[in-house]
Amino acid sequence: MPWYDRVLSIDRRWVYLILGLAVVVPVIVEMHIPVTLSREVQAVYDFVSEVRDGELMLLAIDYDPSTMAELHPMAEAIIRQVFEQNGHLLLSSLSQFGPAMTDELITRIAADYGKVHGEDFVFLGYKPYPAITILAMGSDFRVPFPNDYYGNIVDELPMMAGVHNFGDVRGVVALAGGTAADFWIIYGNAKFGVPVALGVTGVMASDYYPYLQAGQLFGLIPGIKGAAEYEQIADRPGEGVRGIPYQTTSHAVILCLIIVTNIAFFAKRAATRRHSQAISSL
Amino acid sequence: MGETSWVDLFWTTVAALITLAIFSFLYKDNPAFKFVERLWVGITTGYWTMLLYHTSFTDKVVTPIFRQGQWWYIIPSILGILMWFRLSKKYGFLARYSLAFYIGISTGVFIPLTIKASILYQLHGSIRAIEPTWSGLMFVVAFLCMICSLSYFFFSKEHKGLLGVTSRIGIFTLMIGFGTGFGLTVMGRVALLGHRVSFLHDWVQQVVGTVF
Amino acid sequence: MKKQLPMFLVFLCGMIMIVQFVVPHEYSQTLFQHSQDFVIVIGVLALPIGIYSLMKSTVTKARREPKERLYSLITIIGFAVMIIAGLKRDWFTSSTSLSSNLFNYILVPAQATLFSMLAFYIASAAYRAFRARTALAAVLLITAFVVMLRLIPMPEPLSTWNAEFVRWILEVPNMAAKRAILIGVGLGAVTYSIKLLLGIERAYMGGD
Numbered sequence: 001m002p003w004y005d006r007v008l009s010i011d012r013r014w015v016y017l018i019l020g021l022a023v024v025v026p027v028i029v030e031m032h033i034p035v036t037l038s039r040e041v042q043a044v045y046d047f048v049s050e051v052r053d054g055e056l057m058l059l060a061i062d063y064d065p066s067t068m069a070e071l072h073p074m075a076e077a078i079i080r081q082v083f084e085q086n087g088h089l090l091l092s093s094l095s096q097f098g099p100a101m102t103d104e105l106i107t108r109i110a111a112d113y114g115k116v117h118g119e120d121f122v123f124l125g126y127k128p129y130p131a132i133t134i135l136a137m138g139s140d141f142r143v144p145f146p147n148d149y150y151g152n153i154v155d156e157l158p159m160m161a162g163v164h165n166f167g168d169v170r171g172v173v174a175l176a177g178g179t180a181a182d183f184w185i186i187y188g189n190a191k192f193g194v195p196v197a198l199g200v201t202g203v204m205a206s207d208y209y210p211y212l213q214a215g216q217l218f219g220l221i222p223g224i225k226g227a228a229e230y231e232q233i234a235d236r237p238g239e240g241v242r243g244i245p246y247q248t249t250s251h252a253v254i255l256c257l258i259i260v261t262n263i264a265f266f267a268k269r270a271a272t273r274r275h276s277q278a279i280s281s282l
Numbered sequence: 283m284g285e286t287s288w289v290d291l292f293w294t295t296v297a298a299l300i301t302l303a304i305f306s307f308l309y310k311d312n313p314a315f316k317f318v319e320r321l322w323v324g325i326t327t328g329y330w331t332m333l334l335y336h337t338s339f340t341d342k343v344v345t346p347i348f349r350q351g352q353w354w355y356i357i358p359s360i361l362g363i364l365m366w367f368r369l370s371k372k373y374g375f376l377a378r379y380s381l382a383f384y385i386g387i388s389t390g391v392f393i394p395l396t397i398k399a400s401i402l403y404q405l406h407g408s409i410r411a412i413e414p415t416w417s418g419l420m421f422v423v424a425f426l427c428m429i430c431s432l433s434y435f436f437f438s439k440e441h442k443g444l445l446g447v448t449s450r451i452g453i454f455t456l457m458i459g460f461g462t463g464f465g466l467t468v469m470g471r472v473a474l475l476g477h478r479v480s481f482l483h484d485w486v487q488q489v490v491g492t493v494f
Numbered sequence: 495m496k497k498q499l500p501m502f503l504v505f506l507c508g509m510i511m512i513v514q515f516v517v518p519h520e521y522s523q524t525l526f527q528h529s530q531d532f533v534i535v536i537g538v539l540a541l542p543i544g545i546y547s548l549m550k551s552t553v554t555k556a557r558r559e560p561k562e563r564l565y566s567l568i569t570i571i572g573f574a575v576m577i578i579a580g581l582k583r584d585w586f587t588s589s590t591s592l593s594s595n596l597f598n599y600i601l602v603p604a605q606a607t608l609f610s611m612l613a614f615y616i617a618s619a620a621y622r623a624f625r626a627r628t629a630l631a632a633v634l635l636i637t638a639f640v641v642m643l644r645l646i647p648m649p650e651p652l653s654t655w656n657a658e659f660v661r662w663i664l665e666v667p668n669m670a671a672k673r674a675i676l677i678g679v680g681l682g683a684v685t686y687s688i689k690l691l692l693g694i695e696r697a698y699m700g701g702d
Contacts (some may be wrong), residue, residue: 012618019617023476027483033647036657065602067608069477072557096330097605099337100597107589125337129537132530135391139527144534145289147341187391192398192456202470206462209664210673213424214407216399223466224473225645239477244645247469250613251645254468257621258639265625272462293595297603304607308614320565322604323548324572325596331545331573332580332593337508338538340583358532362539368700369543375496378699382500383507385698387529389687390511396687400680404673420662424670431674452674457630461637462663468616468642475613478606486682 002271007264015257022092022253026245033244036233040212041229043171044197044219048078051170052085056163059089060174060184061105062130064097067177067201073227073240074199075136076176083113083233088159089121091167092137092145094130094180099149117150118157125149130180131187140164171195171218181208189216199226291492298485301478357416508691549573637663643684 051057059078063071082089091106093099106123115121124145127133136144141164142154154160162168172194174184181198189196195218198208202223211217221230224247227240303314343359346352361380368377408425410416433445434452441449511529514522549570556566579593580586586593626632644660647653689695 003392010621012622013309015618015621016614019475019614023472023479023613024483027476027479036644036653038661041393065605066474067470068602068606069378069473069610096333097326097597097601099333100594101602102588104589104594104598126333127338127342127534127538128334129534131392132388132533132537136527136530139530140522143527143531144346145341145502149337150587151336168294186395186399190395190403191535198428202466202468202473203463204702205466205470206459206664207672207676209669210404210407210676213665213669213673214403216403216407224476225469239480243473243476246479246647248471248647250476251468252640254617254620255555255639255646256634257617258624261621262625262635264599265627267481272296293599297599300600301602301607304604304611307626308611317568318564318604319608320568321572322601322608323552323571324574325576325601326605327548327569328573328576329543329580329593329597329601331542332577334538334541334582336583336586338534338612342535342538355535358535359539361532362536365536365540366543369546371662374700378496379503380536382503384533384540384658385690386504386507387511387533389504389690390508391515393508393684393687393691394512394515396680396684400676401684404677404680408673420666424666427667428674428677429654431671432677435674435678446588453630454633455667457633458637458663458667459675461634462641462668464634464638465641465644467619468638469645471610471613472614474606474610478603478610481603490658 002099002268004264004267004271007260008268010172018257019250022250023246024250030113031245032241033248035225035228035231035244037229038222040220040222041226042219042233044078044105044199044221045230045233047171047195047197047219048081048087048173049085051082051087054086056088056090056159056169057082057167057282058172059091060172060176060180061091061093061098061102062095062174062180062184063177063201064095065101068101069228069243070201070224071175071177071244072101072105072197073224073238074221075102076109076238077227077230077234077236077240078173079106079109080113080236083109083115083120086120090124090141090159091121092124092133093126093149094133094183095177096126098207099126100197103149118152119159122154122157122159123149124154131183134183134187135191138188138194156272166192166194169194171197173197173199173219175199175221177201177204185211185216197221220225235256287492291488294485294488298482301482305478427451431455431459497699498695500699501696505691505693508687 048057059075059082061071061075079089089106091102093102102123106121109115110117110121117123124141125148127144133144141160145154148154148157166172166188172184172188174181174188174196176184176198177200181200181204184196184198188194196216197219198217199221200208200223202225205220205222205226208217208220208222212220221227224240224243229240230246231238231240285460300318303318306312307315317333343355346355347359361383364380366377367373367375408428410421412421430448430452432452433448434441434456435446436449507529510525514526552566552569556563556570576593576596579591579596585591588594624635624638626635640656641660641663643656648656686695690698
């Protein structure tokens with residue numbers, strides 16, 4: 001069998017093994033690789049920087065465990081920043097497996113800063129159908145959420161006094177792993193004019209540049225690189241920065257695989273052409 | 283080590299074994315993977331059921347009607363219950379009434395907002411005064427690329443002549459868009475894998491730290 | 495009546511919401527608020543159908559396929575345990591309860607790992623199918639290559655050049671392509687919605 005055929009027909013499990021090693025090694029051997037900063041992430045950071053001393057922003061945790069690797073570091077960095085600045089946070093979770101993750105996150109971080117539910121932050125919880133829920137939140141947060149996640153009546157929470165709809169928050173940062181991102185743009189921004197920034201997965205990131213250019217989004221945190229950038233700007237290294245070394249090695253491996261397979265492909269095509277020319281000349 | 287740490291270690295070990303069982307599928311399908319997969323289906327369904335029950339059914343149906351006397355919530359509740367008739371062959375048509383209400387409201391809200399957000403705002407973003415700078419030139423390039431990409435989706439006329447040229451440029455532009463998407467998708471997928479590997483690494487350290 | 499009345503209802507509700515969009519009167523806003531509230535309640539009561547269907551198919555599978563019986567049983571046990579663990583709201587929302595542990599240590603790792611395997615599949619796909627067979631495929635491949643190169647540390651000025659080039663790709667051709675798709679999808683979705691309102695599209699009604 002020619003070398004190119006061997007290369008092209010390699011068992012997929014060898015590819016898995018190579019990629020696995022490319023991820024495992026940098027996790028064990030700790031490294032630090034800086035990332036280049038982008039305007040869209042800086043814009044989100046600048047917005048959150050203004051949420052201080054009782055100012056209120058809405059953080060939408062609209063993702064599931066399937067995308068938490070990319071979006072959880074963003075959520076953690078933003079919550080810590082707001083709490084350090086004594087800002088107030090309103091949280092919602094319109095993804096079906098998001099609420100328990102949000103609860104774990106906010107409970108843990110609030111304990112670090114001595115923040116109290118109902119006074120410094122409120123976790124509204126979950127309702128199905130994100131589009132409808134966002135529209136209802138635009139009328140009044142109490143329409144979809146008469147009670148918060150823990151069952152407290154929203155009207156009885158001190159932080160919610162005078163807070164009714166998007167007009168009472170500085171803006172929304174939605175961390176979304178699915179269609180909720182579009183819903184925040186269509187139903188949050190276009191309907192109610194609330195400023196929206198998104199934190200999205202790498203898979204989704206390239207789709208949101210048209211919205212960014214049109215001013216429908218004021219910022220965008222794209223994937224784990226965006227999370228690492230945010231942590232770098234905030235000078236608070238976390239899981240985002242930790243994720244960059246294995247991104248580097250695995251990208252290097254995948255790029256090498258693409259080069260190798262293309263060399264083999266062209267070698268095979270050239271050989272096939274030579275072979276067919278030889279046959280036709282007979 | 284206190285009792286809590288051992289409890290933590292137990293649960294973290296459960297999570298680690300689940301992670302390893304799922305990864306075992308990469309070699310081939312096996313009973314451990316199937317076990318975890320089905321357990322996951324059961325747990326997720328159970329979790330979602332209780333989430334809906336506590337945060338949605340209780341807060342939006344039970345409390346308003348039975349505790350706060352807001353009787354008008356009976357109307358959407360009846361419409362919601364009518365949806366259940368979809369399971370019946372004989373009375374399935376009853377579900378259509380509530381479905382019609384739901385679809386009518388959703389569609390009526392969707393149409394103007396989609397025109398505004400996905401069409402008008404996007405067109406607005408494509409039109410501005412052009413300054414003689416690099417940024418101005420790139421704005422024109424982006425605009426032309428968008429028009430060419432749109433022309434690729436115009437199937438009412440054969441792609442020949444000017445339309446043939448623009449649609450050809452359009453498909454190349456679309457390929458650049460898809461290529462960008464693929465490059466960023468790799469980043470996203472690797473992040474998910476790295477997250478699990480980091481978890482396993484932390485678990486091994488926790489086991490070593492707790493047991494030894 | 496079985497078809498005409500639902501079709502009329504769709505049209506009526508849809509038109510009311512469209513008119514409401516352009517009327518900023520207080521009554522109009524109240525109508526909007528109540529309509530959203532009602533839709534949430536309808537949706538909440540409709541969702542259990544999905545849960546019922548899933549559990550029904552699991553039980554049916556267990557009955558029909560003896561090999562699947564054990565696995566179906568595991569699904570049912572998982573479902574039942576999670577229901578019992580979250581029966582009270584305090585149990586369900588507490589960060590230290592059994593319900594929370596089942597979520598954090600079974601549901602989260604299982605779901606996160608299932609999706610993390612996509613990394614292997616995308617690497618395998620890149621190896622097996624990502625080839626410059628045609629000019630179009632070459633453009634796709636080169637773009638992806640350059641975008642991925644952004645995460646590889648390079649000496650200056652290569653690193654800055656690459657970062658700037660990727661930024662250009664994202665903000666010019668990628669933005670143009672995605673905007674064209676967005677406008678196309680938007681027009682398509684609006685057209686479909688109008689067909690729904692006018693009763694031309696009736697798939698939601700099912701058979702009969």
